[in-house]
Amino acid sequence: MSSIIYLAATMMSLALGAKDQVAAKVTDVCKEKKYLQQLAGRLTAEISKQEGDLSSLETDLRLWKLAAVKQDKCQWRLYTALFFKATSLHLEQAQKVKNTRTKIGHALQLTERHVGAINAIQELARTKVTERASKHGTNVATKINIALERTTGGAQLCKPLGEHENIDDDKPTPDFNFLDTIKLTATSMMHKLMPDETLTLTGDSGCSPGQTNAPFATAINGCSNASGHAIAATATAKAKIDHGTTVKVFNQEKQMQECATQPSEPNGETAFLTKLGKAICEALITGAETVETLSDANGNKLSGDDLIPNAVRNCGAAFSNIDKPSDSASNKEFVNYLKTRYSDTTKVFKQTFGTNAGTTHVALRPADKTDNKPINQTTTPEQQAAVLSNSEGERIKNEVESEKENTVTASAVDFKTTEEKCEDKPHGECKEEDGCEFKVGECKVKEGVKAEEKKEERCAGKGEKECKAPGCKLEDEMCKCFSIMVKEHFAMMVSAFMSLVAF
Incomplete structure (x- = not known):
């Protein structure tokens, strides 16, 4: 730039x-x-x-x-x-x-x-030079000491x-x-910029008039004391002070x-x-x-960036088979996906990933109680650390509980719904026989295929004892779906964030 x-x-x-x-x-x-x-x-x-x-x-x-x-x-x-x-x-x-x-x-x-x-x-x-009120004197018959000092009243440069x-x-x-x-x-x-300063000795007689540019000895020649000698000082600014x-x-x-x-x-x-x-x-x-x-970011700009497409590709199994994520010629569908998700206008991007994201509430545990605040009010390093550490703590707790309580292996009981079978599948594994199709950069349930029971529905309504089935967890006294995959992603990000950002 x-x-x-x-x-x-x-x-x-x-x-x-x-x-x-x-x-x-x-x-x-x-x-x-x-x-x-x-x-x-x-x-x-x-x-x-x-x-x-x-x-x-x-x-x-x-x-x-x-x-x-x-x-x-x-x-x-x-x-x-x-x-x-x-x-x-x-x-x-x-x-x-x-x-x-x-x-x-x-x-x-x-x-x-x-x-x-x-x-x-x-x-x-x-300031300017002037006669002192005292300190004048003579030490020999032929000399007189005139005492001077600086005072206010000089000229502006x-x-x-x-x-x-x-x-x-x-x-x-x-x-x-x-x-x-x-x-x-x-x-x-x-x-050299200082004003021209003049001392005038008054009370003389016999001086030659009309002298303006003479040496001191010439100017004073012929002058004699008449009465009431005194000194007057003046300062005159120079006409030209360009040095x-x-x-x-x-x-x-x-x-x-x-x-x-x-x-x-x-x-x-x-x-x-x-x-x-x-x-x-x-x-x-x-x-x-x-x-x-990134104040002027949008989908068109971000899709052509080297880092953004690569990071999105690496974070999603659906795109793992892409070799050159930023190459729009060979990965048109993926590039279009980025343009759509990030929006093709800066205004919408700012609204979605700026204003709306800032008002999202996150849980943080700064002391003995867990609090919820909008992100744009979570401004101090202590608050931000409380958000990330609390989320990581929840992830670890849920992972431990899941390993302890789920004695039935995934091979013995497969609760996957059609949506789960399609979710995050790369292009080559997005199979029609599973009721899936690859569309707009994602593997989705094929149109016309009836969705099977969702995990949320499978877990909803269960009591504390029953909420131990694989894929379920008790949260806020409610039995909810639990996906460990997202939590693993988050754990990786917490580590990266802590290492890259100095609070």
Whole structure:
């Protein structure tokens, strides 16, 4: 996805020869500061978006893992595949976000340092030199010491730009994607920005009038004390305070793809500005990358993914004979099955596997009592662990009870219904003589064949003692059907979930 962004930026640059026009208008430290603050805002927004997208992906994978607990075998494998896809994607995208966080963090640190230097020189410029009230004196007959101090009342370096003011009113937002160069002021040059300061000695007579640009010795020549000597101080802002150094950012032929070649041996403040330019470039490039999520998923996209078809194939016996699950040419029926189950529109996918799944209630045992909560309210690691561990505990308990109580082997008594004979059969084993047919990617009861007694009906109504037949179990004081196959699938998933997701 990021390569698409880079390609688009390159094509725009080549087509328009684009450069950031706002950067070209940075002619004083006030504008310099504003530009860097806007840049910092852009970088902060980009890392926030990437982290938000990554968090959304993590929410999805937890949702699908917990939702799988409550699904039948058909839905279970669909949710399981989504969980593994989201887990794989999360691991990959987390590394991308980590890299972006490092690059942007470095750029922000250097930017804040430079803005801090500008703030300092702006504050210093608001002061001026003036005469001290005391501490003046003479130590020889030919010298007088004039004591000075700094006070408020200096001149502004330049016009500060507020939050809603712009460097260029015609173009409020800089084109950071086309930032080839920018002029930044080295801290070693900032003293040159200070206002011109003048001390006026009053109470003299005999001075030559009309001198404006003379050395001190010439200006004071002929002056003598008349009465009431005093010193007055003034500070005047310089008309031009552009002492910026041109700093390279992007390679102008590969904007948003490649940084400019920097000087081989920069030194002093030039070295810092070079480092800042490179950091800005790298931060803009990584910040523009897109974190891939499953927010726009649907059956059409998921059926063409490598992981999803393979996971669904491996989780269902009906598809175990498929060699290349993502090959639509040789497995058209299976691919169509995925498209149908996951829906061909993103809207329906989100409703089914997002909203509806989130409102599904799951059992959790955080303490001495078992509780039921919607998945979207099961948000803490402790709650999620309570759901998975409780379900695993139920599976183990039912398995032990089944092994203890069922003394009649499956070969001696076959309670399989027509539906059970067809369920999860691969294409080659889906036999017509069993009343089955392979349709829409699944082995189902053939149309027209009368379904035999269902296990649910066989178990329903039995008392505690009678509810010991194979395939039955007592749950919530009711005798219900018990399928160990689904529970075995779930046990495998609990183990996988615990190993892949760090709570």
